[in-house]
Amino acid sequence: MTFKLPEEISFKRDGNQYIFRHKTMGELGKLVVTGLGKNTHFASFVSGNEDDPMTLKRKEILEPITTAMIAEVEKQTKAKDVVGIDPKSFTPKVTKESYNIVAKHIPCAKCNKIVGHLIFADDATNEGMFEDYYRIAFPKIKEFNVPTWIIGKEEINPASNIISYNKKVWPEKENAIKIDFKKFNAMLDHLHFNHCK
Incomplete structure (x- = not known):
């Protein structure tokens, strides 16, 4: 051709x-x-x-x-x-694909309202793959309408600290970044404990 x-x-x-x-x-x-x-x-x-x-x-x-x-x-x-x-x-x-999407909700510690949404994409290693997960999960992302991250492939550095490739996709999209799990969990804890303050 x-x-x-x-x-x-x-x-x-x-x-x-x-x-x-x-x-x-x-x-x-x-x-x-x-x-x-x-x-x-x-x-x-x-x-x-x-x-x-x-x-x-x-x-x-x-x-x-x-x-x-x-x-x-x-x-x-x-x-x-x-x-x-x-x-x-x-x-x-909507294209039917063989993804098995696993998600988790972060509830408020006081009122139990959903304040965060995590989508696990263990095989995602680039922007295109993150977009695939975003596209497939979009109806639920929009329905929950809370801060949402797609968590990609994890790696362990020499200090035995888990690093993951993450992309925030809601309410606004951000570039995918590698982030220390401790820092990421601290951010989720802030959502969990500070929603009703």
Whole structure:
């Protein structure tokens, strides 16, 4: 193919699906090609929820890529979509993935109201992977509407102190950082004990 992806975008093929990822935004969505030949049909899907602002950003990046890729496939194979490209097929859709997301709530010590939300992502080692967890957990993150962190892979330094790769994602996103667990727990204790003061 003469079509080239932007440097920050990669894809993998899974049967008749082409799944696209962004280096820092995680999974963008997919292009599904069925019945290549006389009964060809193309459909594009953006990963995410309609009320997640990031979904629109994923769509803005993904749509020109899949449009160009469809044109390239049609050029190379002489195939044409039997129903034409339907703009409505380019709709947000939650992608089913094999993540087993574990979460924990931090309650107020006095009123027991949820004041913090932790999402454990033991395999997350980069911004793109954190974004995958954020995207999948977004409905719950929005529902709880409390400070939320995604806790990534842990490591133990020579002093036997646990360090984790963390990213705060709510109410505002911050860059992922490596943080001493003692400092992080002290911050959570502050939420736990000071909510009702």
